[in-house]
Amino acid sequence: MKHVTWEHDNVRQTWQALPVRKPFIYGQTNYIAATLSANVLLAAGAVTAIGAIPSAVEIFASNADAIWINAAAQVTDPPEQLFAAARIARDKNIPWVLDPVAMGAGAETYDNVIRQLLTYRPAVIRGNASELMALAGGAGGTKGVEATLSPAAALAAARDLACRSGAVVAISGPVDHITDGTSVRLVPGGSPMLTRITGAGCSLGALVAALLRVAATPLEAATVAHAAYAIAAERAAERARGPASFTMEFVDALSCLADN
Amino acid sequence: MKHVTWEHDNVRQTWQALPVRKPFIYGQTNYIAATLSANVLLAAGAVTAIGAIPSAVEIFASNADAIWINAAAQVTDPPEQLFAAARIARDKNIPWVLDPVAMGAGAETYDNVIRQLLTYRPAVIRGNASELMALAGGAGGTKGVEATLSPAAALAAARDLACRSGAVVAISGPVDHITDGTSVRLVPGGSPMLTRITGAGCSLGALVAALLRVAATPLEAATVAHAAYAIAAERAAERARGPASFTMEFVDALSCLADN
Amino acid sequence: MKHVTWEHDNVRQTWQALPVRKPFIYGQTNYIAATLSANVLLAAGAVTAIGAIPSAVEIFASNADAIWINAAAQVTDPPEQLFAAARIARDKNIPWVLDPVAMGAGAETYDNVIRQLLTYRPAVIRGNASELMALAGGAGGTKGVEATLSPAAALAAARDLACRSGAVVAISGPVDHITDGTSVRLVPGGSPMLTRITGAGCSLGALVAALLRVAATPLEAATVAHAAYAIAAERAAERARGPASFTMEFVDALSCLADN
Structure with a gap:
């Protein structure tokens, strides 16, 4: 298990x-x-x-450098479109990220869509400990999108999920745990504020997808995305007075990470 | 008619x-x-x-502690989905909030959907004076989502609507008027800035829905939500330089109300 | 070619x-x-x-003072709805703005929808140089929504497009170029930050649509919208520390332009 932070040179370079x-x-x-x-x-x-309009899935998924699919798209788009995007990704070897948000919260139909998405071989799966435990087959117990387990408690299940699926599994939490089944990267830091704004987890999945095109491996892509999130969240939390100013400061902080 | 503000102990406790x-x-x-x-x-x-995807309506409405339906969903989702959610709420005794936004603005088909939603027995109806007058059967005269009447002018119609529908009716304005048909609560304060940002009214409906699960009555739920909105808006307006900074300050202020 | 800025009296008056x-x-x-x-x-x-729900298109397009259609709606709504709105606009003489975002980025089906929209006679077409070159028939070469050409390089094509389509063509860039085919207005200023936030171009199209109802000509409407954008962006950039604070400052600045 290796700790990685923003201070590592290859993190910044990626x-x-x-x-x-x-x-x-x-x-x-x-x-x-x-x-x-x-x-x-x-x-x-x-x-x-x-x-996720059908014609758009075809056009944009096919031309993408990478794709991310957040399971909450099921609430606003037909599940068929999620499968269509995942199928294009698999068939065209476009790396993609699966975010099993709210997995295990009690909605079986919803969870089954996520299980089926897993068969299209994502490069990375990211979520909180409860969601990943539920996807790995354990009893997670999320309520909505809220984690009720620590990343460390989910690590064994995540390694097993990584081995079985071939995906890197990234568990968000006070210390993010990221594993390809063999190696484990620990990314400390961040801010609990990230759990108090909508879209923060989804955006992290998007960022992991972007990094898949510049990092040497999916493990590195996920690690760099989480390390960038952690440092930007820390800087934002210092200036924020609540979740909305945190969101603003966080995006501002992300935007200047490349400069320093 | 009783004035209620954030300073009342039971408001904070709720x-x-x-x-x-x-x-x-x-x-x-x-x-x-x-x-x-x-x-x-x-x-x-x-x-x-x-x-509002059909499978999601079924899953999430059925499992909800409370539901809110904003009529403007008609612009982005088929009306059948609004009825489906309202029907689940009624059949499963899940309390729900109806926001008849833009009612009476001149679109008969749109207004008829709202009238039909009313038959599914919302616990609370919230809107501005013009919208509620139009829903109550009077001539409201909104333009888009803008109120052209004062809450006091709509109070008699609101009481009548409350008696006929069984719902608490909450009228937003410089002094919010909230009634279950018998009692009336007046919530002063707030900020006109709330009318200059998109989604402020909709979010208030969502908040009323949330409070339905912790307040003793729908009247209290609506009153506490409006009192929290008023104090948070006042604090935000003091720091804001325009509608976007107001939005940020408002969410920040809401997030720390529970602490003080 | 005439330079126009916020300082011109008739700009403020409009x-x-x-x-x-x-x-x-x-x-x-x-x-x-x-x-x-x-x-x-x-x-x-x-x-x-x-x-863009079918019933909403009918209701709201028919009652609108002006309409804007951003081609990226294709990614979230069926193309038929875009045509339906454009048809209502043409048939009812409601002025409308076409934003051919991402035109020429390589998706032929997507681009063909935009070409077909053009036949419904928009009053104004706005985009960046690459998008407008592609729509005019030249080789644009956008990547996503990013311009890779200067407005000046696209001016001849824009004039030709304006003459053929009857629309005013507005090219966003360091100096915006706006033409009805005969006259050309140059609007300097603004901020590159506008290219680093999502929705800035789309919102400019919306603003042009709003101004169509108060300006004497589509050329003036487009010019005033771009001049307002430029001065608000400059003021926002002075206070911003990144794209998210820029967005907040920009909307705040727009909201008080009418006062000073």
């Missing part, structure tokens, strides 16, 4: 490659989270299209 | 019960208003899912 | 007519951009409805 490469990221998410996700991607130097 | 109870609120609204509504609910200590 | 006239603007756009567009319109003194 991050700084984003605005140079300017990857085009196609996303499916709940519209609640769409604007923040787009602004986080722009702040990091990527560009995006978000939305 | 508000402080929200983050403890953490109710799950399902919402249907126009996507313009969705992100702010979600962030307002999070700031108050509730959690939410918003969206 | 702008100040907006909150008096309070035009109702119906919009179709990607939901990413919807909240900012609505808040920009509110800040300027207009009101809006955004969304």
Whole structure:
């Protein structure tokens, strides 16, 4: 288990490659989270299209450098569109990120869509400990999108999920735990404020997708995205007086990470 | 007629019960208003899912602690989904809030959907004076979402609407008027800035829904939500330089109401 | 070619007519951009409805003072709805704005929808140089929504497009170029920050639509909207520390332009 923070040189170098490469990221998410996700991607130097109309899925998924699919898109778009995007990703070898948000909260039909998405071989799965435990087959016990377990408690299940699925699994929490089944990266820091604003987790999934195009491995992509999130959240929390000013400061902080 | 403000002890106590109870609120609204509504609910200590795909309506409405339906959802979702959510609420005795936004603005088809929603017995109806006059059967005369009448002028119609529908009726304005047909609560304060940002009214409906699970009566739920809105808006207006900074300060202020 | 800035008296006068006239603007756009567009319109003194459900298109397009259609609506709504709104606009002589965002980025089906929209005779077409070159028939070469050409380089194509389509063509850039085919208005200023936030271009299209109802000509409407954008962006950039604080300062600045 290796601790990684923003201070590591290769973390910054990978991050700084984003605005140079300017990857085009196609996303499916709940519209609640769409604007923040787009602004986080722009702040990091990527560009995006978000939305799930059938013709758009075909056009934008096929042309994407990477894709992220947030399970909450099920609340605003038909599940068929999520499968269509995942299928294009798998068939065209476009790396993609699965965010199983609210998995295990008690809605079986909803959870089954996520289980089926998993068969399309995401490169990275990111979520909180409860969601990932539920996806790995354990009893998670989320309420809505809120984690009720620590990342460390979910690590064994996450490693197992990584081995079985071939995906890197990233568990968000006070110390993020990220594993490809063999190696484990621990990313400390961040801010609990991230749990008090809508779209923060979804935007992190989007950012992991963007980094898949500039990092050497999915493990590195997920680690760099989480390390950037952690340092930007810490800087934002110092200036914020509540969740809305935190959101503003956070996007501002992300946008200047590449400069320093 | 009784004046109620944030200074009343039972107002604060009810508000402080929200983050403890953490109710799950399902919402249907126009996507313009969705992100702010979600962030307002999070700031108050509730959690939410918003969206109107058929499978999601079934799953999330059925599992909700309370529901709010904003009529502007008609612009982004098929009216059948609004009826489906209202029907689940009625059949499962899940309390729900109807926001008849833009009622009476001249679109008969749109208004008829709202009239039909009313038959599913909302616990609370909230809107501005013009919208509620139009829903009560009088000539309201809104233009878009803008009120052209004072709450006091709409009070008689609101009481009548409350008696006929069984719902508490809450009229937003310089002094909010809230009635169950018998009692009337007056909530002074707030800020005209709330009328200059998109989603402020919708978010208030969401907040009333959340409070339905911790307040003793729908009248109290609506009163506490309006009192919290008023004090948070006043504090935000002191710091804001325009509508966007007002929005940020308002959510920040809401998020720390429980602390003081 | 005539330079126009916010300092010109008739620019301010036209702008100040907006909150008096309070035009109702119906919009179709990607939901990413919807909240900012609505808040920009509110800040300027207009009101809006955004969304593309069939019944809503009929109701709201028919009753609108002006309409804007952003091509990115294709990612979140069926293309038929875009055509339906454009048809109502043409048939009822409601002036409308076409924003060909991401035109020429490589998605032929997507671009063909924009070409077909053009046949419904928009009053104004606004976009960046690459998008407008692509729409005019030249090789644009956008990547996503990013301009890779200067406005000056696209001016000849824009004039030709204006003559052929009967629309005013507005090219956003360091110096905005706006032409009805004969006259050219140059609007200097603004801030590159506008390219780093999602929805800024879409909101400008919405603002042009609002001004169509108070300006003497579409050329003047587009010019005033761009001049207001430029001065508000400059003022916002002075106070901002990144794209999110820029967005907040920008909407705040727009909201007080009428006062000074």
